[in-house]
Amino acid sequence: MNSSTPLPDGDSIEQMQQGDLALVHQLECASQQEPWSLQNFADELNNPVATVDLYWHHDQLTGFLCTWLVAGELQIQNLAILPAMRRCGVAARLLEHVIARSKIADLTSIWLEVRVSNRPAIALYERFGFSAGGKRSAYYPDGEDALIMTSQQ
Numbered sequence: 001m002n003s004s005t006p007l008p009d010g011d012s013i014e015q016m017q018q019g020d021l022a023l024v025h026q027l028e029c030a031s032q033q034e035p036w037s038l039q040n041f042a043d044e045l046n047n048p049v050a051t052v053d054l055y056w057h058h059d060q061l062t063g064f065l066c067t068w069l070v071a072g073e074l075q076i077q078n079l080a081i082l083p084a085m086r087r088c089g090v091a092a093r094l095l096e097h098v099i100a101r102s103k104i105a106d107l108t109s110i111w112l113e114v115r116v117s118n119r120p121a122i123a124l125y126e127r128f129g130f131s132a133g134g135k136r137s138a139y140y141p142d143g144e145d146a147l148i149m150t151s152q153q
């Protein structure tokens with residue numbers, strides 16, 4: 001456990017295993033406008049720079065955070081929390097856990113792309129000190145722009 005703040009009783013954060021794929025994909029489909037495929041998650045298991053951290057509330061998968069750590073830069077690839085468990089601090093705990101673990105390695109900066117309309121996610125990242133560093137026009141398949149957000153560590 002790398003979180004600087006202890007998790008509530010009954011909660012845990014574990015790295016995704018092969019046997020978790022179907023459950024993770026189900027949560028993804030309940031959360032995202034253009035969900036990753038199950039194969040996208042399977043590919044993360046074979047990617048040496050990738051980690052998918054799963055947040056468990058007792059036996060219930062309530063969230064996940066996919067990151068890549070490349071040459072000191074943490075790239076947030078995907079994040080989703082079960083709709084019924086939002087605004088309970090789950091995403092914040094996952095982010096805190098992964099940032100604390102990455103600091104033990106060689107973390108210097110964090111980087112992500114987010115839909116310009118995604119106010120909850122932008123508010124979450126701003127709370128963690130991220131700032132907007134530019135836009136990618138029509139980045140998403142439906143034509144929406146991506147906001148690039150970064151945080152220096």
Ligand SMILES: CC(C)(COP(=O)(O)OP(=O)(O)OC[C@H]1O[C@@H](n2cnc3c(N)ncnc32)[C@H](O)[C@@H]1OP(=O)(O)O)[C@@H](O)C(=O)NCCC(=O)NCCS
Nearest residue numbers: 079080081086087088089090091092114120121123124127
């Ligand atoms: C964005 C998302 C991951 C946030 O997860 P969450 O577990 O609900 O977030 P938390 O409870 O940890 O929120 C932490 C802080 O982020 C901000 N925040 C989160 N959701 C918010 C919302 N709907 N409106 C405003 N601020 C919000 C708040 O500052 C919040 O602190 P507070 O509750 O004390 O005010 C979640 O809404 C989600 O899964 N959305 C769909 C998938 C998605 O958009 N992923 C991000 C892709 S980049």
